[in-house]
Amino acid sequence: MLNNLLAGFTQLFTLKTMLFVIIGAVVGLLAGAIPGLNDTNILTLFLSFILFIDPFPAVILMTAVFISCQTAGSIPAILVNIPGTPSTAASTLEGYALTKQGKAGQALGCSFASSLMGTVLGGIMALVLAPIIGKYALSFGPPEMFMLAIFGMTAVASLTGNSVSKGLLAAVLGLLVGTIGLDYFIGVTRSTFGVAELYSGIPQIPLLLGLFGVGELYSLIKKKSIGTGVQATDAPDVKSQMEGFKAAFRYKKSMLLSAVIGFVVGVIPGTGATIASFTSYGTARSISKEPEKFGKGHYEGLVATDTSNNASVPGSIVPALTLGIPGSGTTVLFISAFLMHGMQPGPSFFSEHITEANSIFLTVIFVGIIATFVGMVMAKHMVKVVSLPTHILAMLIAMFCLMGAYICRNKVNDLFIMLAFSILSIFLKKFDYPLPAFLLGVILGPIIEPNFFRALAISDNNFSIFFTRPICIVLWIMCLAALAMPKIIALKAKKKKEAESAV
């Protein structure tokens, strides 16, 4: 293991790769600080450019953007009460309360320290656990891989939206759209509308840019300015941030527990950083010696949310690399980046690319450190980024989407494909269908179908193979649990509300 780790270090610490790490960290910090843009949007815009970069630096660049986006998302949450990324919504609870007390710098320092520890602890857990999961996953055959993908989709479909049936419809529609193009066995065309660009399947970059780039643009142009109506506080200096930085380490127990919660929640498909941060906040409050201070600007709450939020990121990368099952919409982009470069994340990834996998987790840790210190220095200027005018931001997104969709294959029809998916995203969003579930279906579709047929070939076309193998049975149970989870959570919440109103 140590040898692999050293090899990962050697591969990461080259001049070229480090340059990508620094670029990714700075871009991620700036993008994460803009409310309305999230890690998924930014990584989508990046996807079209990484085609021109070697596979390894490309993935390192995306990892750097992903991590630093999470760190920076807390900045507008703390300063102006608007989360930079959806997962930093919990940071507003304590962070903005501290800002209102005139402790913006201290709150930012505390947030940076927590983000740093969350990323570092999450990265270490990933480095230790991922190879173990990867080794175990090698024993998975086609039926297990098929069921694993079905479980990932079920979990994302039922846990990311407000309605299980809408989530399932989005997922199964995504799977159906994922079968467009030449079929895997006979080579006949399926549902291509006579468009030659669709023969090789739905092109991923126009799809992603349509769903997350142009789709976001439509909602953005309706807002005059993202930061309108809120006053940015005085720019925080490094000295006050250092006070908060030190204060965070007074709550080591909450920090450690939140890192573990964040990592574990991150590993579960469909959950992600938002659930992780709210879960940790609740847990920290229940174990705190001063629970009455929560909600009024307490460092411990901020430590819990920001540590957990950042620890969930390496957690979500683990199933994407080891099992080929992305835990969130953002990690789907990771899988896309690998696929574009001819690498297939999944059980064999750790045996074939152990050095690269270790380098990715080392990048997580390294970017966590860079983003913290660069963020502390840049925080003063980020207040300006928060209030970037909508007309400039929207125009930039539009131009990057159009250029990105065109340059990936130099085909004009790809722009129409992007536009078609952007229109679909309007309706999916309007009627509250989870976009990640649809996207996961399209991306996993071409992986699921071959495994489905291989499993049937092994069993001589006997469908019982999906119900009799032990791992398949466990995965069926997990699918049912994922489907039942929203109902159980709703029932619990209802009971709690009833109990509270009775008192």
Next chain:
Amino acid sequence: MKKKLPWGELVFLLAILGYVLYYFLSVRGYGSRAVTWPYVLMVGTVLAVVAVAVEVIRKAPAKEEVQTPEGEEAPEKKTGFKAFLENSLSTLVIIVSFVIYTLLLKKLGIHLCNFLLSFFLVLYISKGKWLTALIAAAVVTLSFYLVFGLALGLRLPKFKLF
């Protein structure tokens, strides 16, 4: 009490069924290996559409009866296609501008198209700040030319109207 049915969502669900029908017709008659999995998914989609339709109809709110005092006229409430158009105008403008960009790309070349679209977008969204639009469009066009045309050396569509 009568329910206010979410017609928009029901039409969306019908459109999904329409797509499934198109898919079915496009693969009808193919060998079973090519269509087994899509058939499973088509059945799954139809079942999910039915489940969602039942859910949205069941959860549809009751129709509100607007009561106005005698002698006063009820305030005009914008509904239907007109309201939809007003709410979606900016989205429609963006979509149309993207379509025009795409159609003109091969004729005008990518850089001129980039300039015109970025100028139009800033002008439209900022509601008439033409100087900002001009500067922003020039900066973006020049940056894209430097990055994509010169640094990355990509073969991009050039102006060939004449």
